Amino acid sequence: MSLELVQPVSDLFNQTFEIDSxxxxxxxxxxxxxxxxEVQMGPPDPILGVTEAFRRDTNPKKMNLxxxxxxxxxxxxxxLNCVRKAEAQIAAKKMDKEYLxxxxxxxxxxxxxxxxxxxxxEVLKSGRSVTVQTISGTGSLRVGANFLARFHNAARDVYLxxxxxxxHTPIFRDxxxxxxAYAYYDPKTCxxxxxxxxxxxxxxxxxxxILLHACAHNPTGVDPxxxxxKEMASVIKxxxxxxxxxxxxxxxxxxxxxxDAWAVRHFIExxxxxxxxxxxxxxxxxYGERVGGFTVVCKDTEEAKRVESQLKILxxxxxxxxxxxxxxxxxxxxxxxELYKEWLVEVKSMADRIIKMREMLVSNLKKEGSTHNWQHVxxxxxxxxxxxLKPEQVECLIxxxxxxxxxxxxxxxxxxxxxxxxxxxxxxxxxxx
Amino acid sequence: MTLRLANAENRLFNRLMQIPAPSSPLLRxxxxxxxxxxxxxxERACGGGVVVAPVSVAVPLVALFRSSVVRLSSFCLQxxxxxxxxxxxxxxxxxxxxxxxxxxxxxxxxxxxxxxEVQMGPPDPILGVTEAFRRDTNPKKMNLxxxxxxxxxxxxxxLNCVRKAEAQIAAKKMDKEYLxxxxxxxxxxxxxxxxxxxxxEVLKSGRSVTVQTISGTGSLRVGANFLARFHNAARDVYLxxxxxxxHTPIFRDxxxxxxAYAYYDPKTCxxxxxxxxxxxxxxxxxxxILLHACAHNPTGVDPxxxxxKEMASVIKxxxxxxxxxxxxxxxxxxxxxxDAWAVRHFIExxxxxxxxxxxxxxxxxYGERVGGFTVVCKDTEEAKRVESQLKILxxxxxxxxxxxxxxxxxxxxxxxELYKEWLVEVKSMADRIIKMREMLVSNLKKEGSTHNWQHVxxxxxxxxxxxLKPEQVECLIxxxxxxxxxxxxxxxxxxxxxxxxxxxxxxxxxxx
Numbered sequence: 029m030s031l032e033l034v035q036p037v038s039d040l041f042n043q044t045f046e047i048d049s050x051x052x053x054x055x056x057x058x059x060x061x062x063x064x065x066e067v068q069m070g071p072p073d074p075i076l077g078v079t080e081a082f083r084r085d086t087n088p089k090k091m092n093l094x095x096x097x098x099x100x101x102x103x104x105x106x107x108l109n110c111v112r113k114a115e116a117q118i119a120a121k122k123m124d125k126e127y128l129x130x131x132x133x134x135x136x137x138x139x140x141x142x143x144x145x146x147x148x149x150e151v152l153k154s155g156r157s158v159t160v161q162t163i164s165g166t167g168s169l170r171v172g173a174n175f176l177a178r179f180h181n182a183a184r185d186v187y188l189x190x191x192x193x194x195x196h197t198p199i200f201r202d203x204x205x206x207x208x209a210y211a212y213y214d215p216k217t218c219x220x221x222x223x224x225x226x227x228x229x230x231x232x233x234x235x236x237x238i239l240l241h242a243c244a245h246n247p248t249g250v251d252p253x254x255x256x257x258k259e260m261a262s263v264i265k266x267x268x269x270x271x272x273x274x275x276x277x278x279x280x281x282x283x284x285x286x287x288d289a290w291a292v293r294h295f296i297e298x299x300x301x302x303x304x305x306x307x308x309x310x311x312x313x314x315y316g317e318r319v320g321g322f323t324v325v326c327k328d329t330e331e332a333k334r335v336e337s338q339l340k341i342l343x344x345x346x347x348x349x350x351x352x353x354x355x356x357x358x359x360x361x362x363x364x365x366e367l368y369k370e371w372l373v374e375v376k377s378m379a380d381r382i383i384k385m386r387e388m389l390v391s392n393l394k395k396e397g398s399t400h401n402w403q404h405v406x407x408x409x410x411x412x413x414x415x416x417l418k419p420e421q422v423e424c425l426i427x428x429x430x431x432x433x434x435x436x437x438x439x440x441x442x443x444x445x446x447x448x449x450x451x452x453x454x455x456x457x458x459x460x461x
Numbered sequence: 462m463t464l465r466l467a468n469a470e471n472r473l474f475n476r477l478m479q480i481p482a483p484s485s486p487l488l489r490x491x492x493x494x495x496x497x498x499x500x501x502x503x504e505r506a507c508g509g510g511v512v513v514a515p516v517s518v519a520v521p522l523v524a525l526f527r528s529s530v531v532r533l534s535s536f537c538l539q540x541x542x543x544x545x546x547x548x549x550x551x552x553x554x555x556x557x558x559x560x561x562x563x564x565x566x567x568x569x570x571x572x573x574x575x576x577x578e579v580q581m582g583p584p585d586p587i588l589g590v591t592e593a594f595r596r597d598t599n600p601k602k603m604n605l606x607x608x609x610x611x612x613x614x615x616x617x618x619x620l621n622c623v624r625k626a627e628a629q630i631a632a633k634k635m636d637k638e639y640l641x642x643x644x645x646x647x648x649x650x651x652x653x654x655x656x657x658x659x660x661x662e663v664l665k666s667g668r669s670v671t672v673q674t675i676s677g678t679g680s681l682r683v684g685a686n687f688l689a690r691f692h693n694a695a696r697d698v699y700l701x702x703x704x705x706x707x708h709t710p711i712f713r714d715x716x717x718x719x720x721a722y723a724y725y726d727p728k729t730c731x732x733x734x735x736x737x738x739x740x741x742x743x744x745x746x747x748x749x750i751l752l753h754a755c756a757h758n759p760t761g762v763d764p765x766x767x768x769x770k771e772m773a774s775v776i777k778x779x780x781x782x783x784x785x786x787x788x789x790x791x792x793x794x795x796x797x798x799x800d801a802w803a804v805r806h807f808i809e810x811x812x813x814x815x816x817x818x819x820x821x822x823x824x825x826x827y828g829e830r831v832g833g834f835t836v837v838c839k840d841t842e843e844a845k846r847v848e849s850q851l852k853i854l855x856x857x858x859x860x861x862x863x864x865x866x867x868x869x870x871x872x873x874x875x876x877x878e879l880y881k882e883w884l885v886e887v888k889s890m891a892d893r894i895i896k897m898r899e900m901l902v903s904n905l906k907k908e909g910s911t912h913n914w915q916h917v918x919x920x921x922x923x924x925x926x927x928x929l930k931p932e933q934v935e936c937l938i939x940x941x942x943x944x945x946x947x948x949x950x951x952x953x954x955x956x957x958x959x960x961x962x963x964x965x966x967x968x969x970x971x972x973x
Contacts, residue, residue, distance in 0.1 A: 062839035063782055063813060067691050070849035073856075097638060105636040112634075119631060122624075124617040126609060127827045163675065163859035170858055179579050198857035270575055301575060315639045316864035327574035337582035344585075345710035346682055347675035351863035352828035 074194075075434060082432045090430035091448055093439035096411065097315055098280075098378055101445045106378070108313045110370040114360040123356070128349045130340040132161020132321075136355040139362035140321035144275065144289055144306055151296060155329045158336040160343065161350045164320040165276045165307030166195060171322045172272060172303050173203035174342055180270060182235035187269075189213070189225075189239070191436070193246045196239065196274075210238070213248045218404035218416045220250045226263055234268045242275035242304075243288040244410025247438045251281070251409055257291045261298045271300045276307040281410045283379035285311075285372065301325045308358050310411065311375050317354025382411065385444040392453030400460060413439050421459040429455035586706070587946060594944040602942035603960055605951035608923065609827055610792075610890055613957045618890070620825045622882040626872040635868070640861045642852040644673020644833075648867040651874035652833035656787065656801055656818055663808060667841045670848040672855065673862045676832040677788045677819030678707060683834045684784060684815050685715035686854055692782060694747035699781075701725070701737075701751070703948070705758045708751065708786075722750070725760045730916035730928045732762045738775055746780045754787035754816075755800040756922025759950040763793070763921055769803045773810045783812045788819040793922045795891035797823075797884065813837045820870050822923065823887050829866025894923065897956040904965030912972060925951050933971040941967035 078094035100106045131137065137159040141152060151157050162168035176186070186200045189212035197207050210232065211224030232238060240260075245251055252260060264271060273292050279285040295302055301324075308319040324339075326332040343349075361367045383406075390402045405413055417425070417437035425431040431452060433439045444452060590606035612618045643649065649671040653664060663669050674680035688698070698712045701724035709719050722744065723736030744750060752772075757763055764772060776783060785804050791797040807814055813836075820831040836851070838844040855861075873879045895918075902914045917925055929937070929949035937943040943964060945951045956964060 062843060064691065064836070064838060064843050064847050066693070067843070067846045067850055069846045070853045073852075105638050107634075107636055111637075115631070119627070122619075124619055125623075125826055125828045126617050127821075163863070166857070166860035179576065181578070195857055195860070198853075202854075202857045299573060301573060309639075314637055316637045316861070318859065318861075318863040324576070326576055331574060331576050331579070334579045334581045335576050338579055340585075341582045341710075342714075345678070345707055345714045346858075347830065348678035348707070349828070349830075351675070351830040351866065353865035354863065 078432050078434060081426070082430075085430050085432075087430035089448070089451055091432065091443055091452060093431060093433040093443040093452075095440050095443050098310060098313060098411070098442045099445070101381060101447070103443070103445050103448075106313060108371065108374045110361050110367045110374060111313060111357055113370070114357045114364070114367055117360055117364075118356050125352065128161070128352050128355070130160075130343050130349050131158075131336065132350045133352065133355040133359060135363060136319075136359040137161050137321060139359050140306060141323055143285065143362060144278065144292060144304060144321075144323065145296065146286065146289070146293060149293070149296070151325055156327065156332050157323055157325045158332045158339065159321050159323040160336070160339050161355050162305075162320040162322045163347070163350060164309050164315075164318040165274070165305055166199065166320075167318065167350075168305035168307065168320040168322040169196070169199045169274065170203060171339065171343060171346070172305055173200045173205055174346075175303075175324075175339060176237060176270075176272075177204035178342065179338065180235075180237065183233065183237065183270075185233070186237040186239055186272070187229075187232055189241065189245070191247060192239070192241070193274075205237070208232075208236075212245075213250055213414065215416065218248075218250075218414060219407065220252055220256065222252065222256050225252075226259065229260065229263050229269075230267065232267055232269055236269055237272050238264060238269045239272045239274060240291070242273045242278070242292050244277035244281035244412075246276065246410070247412050247434075247436065248414040249408030249410050249412050250404075250414070252291070254290065254294075257294060261295050261300065264295075265298060265300065271295055271302040273302050273304045275304060277310055277410050278306065279311040279372070279375040280379055283376035283383075285375070296325060301327065308354070312358055312361065312371065314354045314357060317357065318351055319354035319358050382441045385441050385446075385449060386413065388446065388449045389441075389444065389453055392450050393457055396453050396457035398453075398457045398461065411440055411442050413441055415439055415456070417456070417459065424459040425455050429458070431455045590944050590946060593938070594942075597942050597944075599942035601960070601963055603944065603955055603964060605943060605945040605955040605964075607952050607955050610822060610825060610923070610954045611957070613893060613959070615955070615957050615960075618825055620883065620886045622873050622879045622886060623825060623869055625882070626869045626876070626879055629872055629876075630868050637864065640673070640864050640867070642672075642855050642861050643670075643848065644862045645864065645867040645871060647875060648831075648871040649673050649833060651871050652818060653835055655797065655874060656790065656804060656816060656833075656835065657808065658798065658801070658805060661805070661808070663837055668839065668844050669835055669837045670844045670851065671833050671835040672848075672851050673867050674817075674832040674834045675859070675862060676821050676827075676830040677786070677817055678711065678832075679830065679862075680817035680819065680832040680834040681708070681711045681786065682715060683851065683855060683858070684817055685712045685717055686858075687815075687836075687851060688749060688782075688784075689716035690854065691850065692747075692749065695745065695749065695782075697745070698749040698751060698784070699741075699744055701753065701757070703759060704751070704753070705786075717749070720744075720748075724757075725762055725926065727928065730762075730926060731919065732764055732768065734764065734768050734771075737764075738771065741772065741775050741781075742779065744779055744781055748781055749784050750776060750781045751784045751786060752803070754785045754790070754804050756789035756793035756924075758788065758922070759924050759946075759948065760926040761920030761922050761924045762916075762926070764803070766802065766806075769806060773807050773812065776807075777810060777812065783807055783814040785814050785816045787816060789822055789922050790818065791823040791884070791887040792891055795888035795895075797887070808837060813839065820866070824870055824873065824883065826866045826869060829869065830863055831866035831870050894953045897953050897958075897961060898925065900958065900961045901953075901956065901965055901968075904962050905969055908965050908969035910965075910969045910973065923952055923954050925953055927951055927968070929968070929972065936971040937967055941970070943967045 075094050079092060082090060082092040098106055141157060141159040145151055160171065162171050184206045185208050186205045187208045187210050188196050190209040191213060200207055210228035211221045214221035229238065243251055275292060278288045281288045292304060304323040306321045309315045324335050326335055361371050386406045390405050393402050404416065408414065415437045419435055422433060422435055422437055425433065587606050591604060594602060594604040610618055653669060653671040657663055672683065674683050696718045697720050698717045699720045699722050700708050702721040703725060712719055722740035723733050726733035741750065755763055787804060790800045793800045804814065804816060816835040818833045821827045836847050838847055873883050898918045902917050905914050916928065920926065927949045931947055934945060934947055934949055937945065
C-alpha cells in the first residue's frame with residue numbers, strides 16, 4: 029500500500045522544502061514498496077532438514093542416511109572413470125557452445141531411447157517413438173506432466189503408488205493434473221502389496237494415467253517380481269490406462285541395465301504405448317549436470333512426428349533448449365564401445381556395493397542379537413531401504429546415535445560403508461530391541 | 462467405431478481359427494477387428510488381438526463376418542463389411558505361409574493410440590529460415606536469422622576466458638553433486654552483483670534474492686510462474702510492441718495474460734517515445750510491465766537515458782510491477798555498467814523490480830544455459846519468504862539447475878584476471894557488431910542508396926530492424942540468398958567484413 033498525499037498538501041510540502049517539481053518528494057518511494065507482503069514463508073524441506081541437523085551434529089560417528097546420491101566405501105561422492113574419460117575426449121575436441129535443438133542433442137536422445145528399450149526394439153526400428161532431452165528426471169516428469177495436461181483430455185487423474193517419491197505430487201499438480209493413489213507398499217511385510225495393488229488398479233477409471241516406478245522403487249526399494257509385473261500389465265491393459273514409467277535407476281538397481289529395464293520393455297511388447305522418463309543422475313553419477321530423457325511411444329511414425337512438434341512447442345517457453353554438457357558426456361559414453369563397457373562395469377560395481385551393504389547390515393544386526401526379521405533389507409533394491417522403523421525409533425537413532433534419516437524410516441544405503449555398517453546395526457538394534 | 466465380435470461369434474471364430482481358450486496365457490484379450498482406415502482417428506482397438514490367419518481360413522473368415530453381419534445393427538452393417546475388407550487388406554491380417562500352420566498367433570495390437578488428436582504444430586518461423594538457408598547452394602548465401610554471435614569469419618566464438626575457466630575447473634576435478642535448488646551460491650551472488658553493481662544498496666542490505674536459472678528463458682518462466690502464483694493483484698503482463706517472440710508463450714503457458722504498449726515506430730525505425738508513455742500511462746495499476754533492459758529484441762531500438770527516466774517516473778505513478786529482461790548486458794554497448802544503467806536507475810527510484818539475466822550472449826555460454834532470476838524486495842525478511850517460495854516453485858520444475866555453465870560463469874566473475882579478460886572480449890564482440898553496422902551503412906551509400914539508413918547505426922545489439930518490407934525481404938531471400946525473418950530483422954552477428962559489401966548490394970537492389 030502506498031501513501032498518496034493530497035494535492036494541496038504536497039504543494040505546501042514542496043514549497044516548504046523548496047523541492048523542484050521534477051524532484052517531487054514522492055511518498056511512494058519513501059515507504060519501501062512491497063509487492064510480496066502476502067507471500068508466506070514456505071514449509072522447510074523435510075530432507076534438507078535432515079542434512080542440516082546432520083551438519084550441526086558434532087558426534088564423530090554421525091551418519092547421514094538421508095542423502096539421495098551414491099557414496100563410495102569411504103563415504104565420498106563418486107565421479108565415474110568413464111565420465112572423466114568422456115570429459116577429456118570432449119574437452120580435446122574444443123567443441124563450440126551453440127544452442128542445442130529444442131529437443132536436445134540428437135546423438136543423446138537416440139542413445140537414451142536405445143538404452144531403455146534395447147537397440148533392437150521394434151519401436152525404435154519403426155521410428156514410432158520420440159525422445160526429447162530433458163533436465164534430468166524431474167525435468168522429464170514435468171515435461172510429461174505438462175504434455176498430459178495439454179493433450180490427454182480423456183482424464184485428469186494420475187495414479188501414484190502409495191508411497192511414491194515426494195516430488196511426484198507437486199510435479200503433476202503444478203502441471204495441472206490431479207493426484208490419486210493405488211496400494212503398493214505393505215508395512216506389515218515391508219514388501220509389495222501385490223493383491224492390494226491389483227485390486228486398486230482394477231478399479232482405476234479408464235484412460236487415467238498410472239505411474240509406475242520401472243525399478244528400485246523410491247522410497248521403499250520394493251519392486252514387483254516379473255510374474256507380478258506381467259499380471260499388472262494385463263490388468264492395466266484391461267483398464268485401458270495410460271502408463272507413465274519413471275525409470276531413474278536403470279543399471280543402478282540390479283547392476284544389469286537390461287534387467288532393470290525389463291518391465292518397461294515388457295509393457296511395450298504387450299502393446300502399451302507408454303510414456304517414459306529417464307534419468308542419468310544416478311547410473312552415470314551426472315547429478316548436477318541434469319541429464320534425462322522423455323519418451324513417448326506412439327502408434328506410428330506419423331503420430332510420433334506430431335507429438336514431437338508439440339513437445340517442442342511446450343519446451344520452448346519453458347527453457348528453450350536443454351543444457352549441453354551432461355548430454356555430451358552421456359552420449360559419448362553410450363556411443364563409444366570401450367567407454368560403454370567401462371560404464372557397465374562401474375554401474376554394476378555401484379549396485380554391488382549397495383547390495384553388499386544390505387547384506388552386511390543384516391548380518392551385523394544378527395550379530396548384535398536382533399530377533400527381528402530383517403529380510404526386507406536384502407529383499408529391497410536400489411538406493412533406499414524402508415527399514416520399518418517407527419517414528420520414535422527414528423528419533424532415538426537421530427538423537428542418541430546421530431544416525432540421520434527421514435521420519436518414515438527410509439535410509440539411503442549409499443550412506444552406509446564397510447566402516448560404519450557395524451555402528452549402524454548397533455544403533456538400530458538398540459532402538460528396536 | 463470398432464468391430465467387436467459378440468461372444469457367440471467369438472467362440473465360433475475361435476474354434477474355426479483354433480485359437481486357444483481365453484484363459485490361456487497366449488491370449489491377452491478377445492480378438493477383435495481393427496477400425497477401418499476410412500473412419501477418423503480416435504478409436505482404439507478394443508483389445509490386444511491381431512489376427513494372423515492362414516490363407517486357407519481367410520475365406521471362411523470373411524464368410525463368418527458376413528454371416529455375423531446380420532446380427533449387427535443396420536447402423537453397423539456397412540461399416541462392418543468395410544471393416545472386414547479393411548481387416549483383410551490391412552497388415553493386421555497376415556496371411557501365414559508355411560511355418561505358422563493353422564494355429565493363429567495373437568500379436569499385440571499396435572494400433573492403440575493415445576495421441577490421435579494431437580495436431581502437428583506450426584513450423585518454427587526462425588528454424589524455417591535456417592533450414593531454407595541450409596538447402597541453398599549459392600556460395601554467397603548469408604544467414605542473418607541466427608541469434609548467436611559469429612566472429613569475422615562467420616564462425617561460432619567461444620571466449621578465451623571461458624576456455625581458461627573450463628581448464629581451471631577441470632583441473633580441480635570437482636564432483637558432480639546436485640546444486641542447491643536455487644543454484645550455485647557463488648554464481649547467484651556474482652550474477653546479482655554484475656547486474657546491480659557490487660556497491661548497490663540492495664545487495665548490501667540483503668533485500669534481494671537471486672536464483673540460478675536455465676538461461677534467460679528459464680529465468681523468464683520462473684518469473685512468470687512466480688507472478689502467476691503470487692501476484693494476485695493483476696493477471697496482465699504488458700510487452701513492448703514488438704517483443705521477442707517467445708515472451709508471449711512463456712507468460713501465457715505460465716497462466717498470465719498478454720497485453721502490449723507502443724514501442725517501435727516503423728516510420729522512424731526508432732523509439733515511439735510518446736506512444737509508449739501514452740500507453741503506459743493508461744496501464745491499470747499493479748499490472749506487470751516488461752522492459753528490455755538494453756539491446757531490444759527484435760528492433761535494436763533502446764530508449765535514451767532521459768527517456769528511461771521519464772518512463773521510470775510514469776511507471777511509478779501507475780504503480781506497475783517492473784519485469785526487466787536483460788539478455789545482453791555488456792553485449793549491447795560493450796560496457797556492462799552502461800548496459801545495466803536502466804535497471805539500476807529504476808531500482809534507485811524505488812522500483813522493486815524482478816529481473817531476468819542471461820549469460821548466453823555476453824559469455825557465449827548459449828548451450829550451457831546460464832541465467833539468473835532476481836526479485837528485489839522490501840527487506841531481508843521478505844527476500845527470505847520469496848526465496849522459500851521460489852524454491853518450492855522450482856523443485857517440481859527441474860529440481861536444481863545445471864552446474865557446468867554456472868561454474869564457468871562464476872569462475873570468470875570471481876577471478877580478477879579472467880573478469881578483466883571477459884570485459885575486453887565482450888567489448889570486442891560488441892565493437893565488431895557496431896563496426897558491421899557502420900560498414901553496412903557506408904556500403905549502402907557507396908551503392909548509391911538514397912534511403913536514410915541511420916537507424917542501422919542508431920540501433921544497438923545483435924539485431925537490426927531494417928525497415929524492409931515483406932516483398933523486399935522475399936527478394937533478398939530468393940534472388941540474393943540473404944536470409945532473414947519476414948519482419949525484416951537481421952542479425953548483425955551474421956555480417957562479416959567479407960560479406961557486408963554483398964549485403965549492401967543486395968539491400969540496395971531490393972530497395973532502390
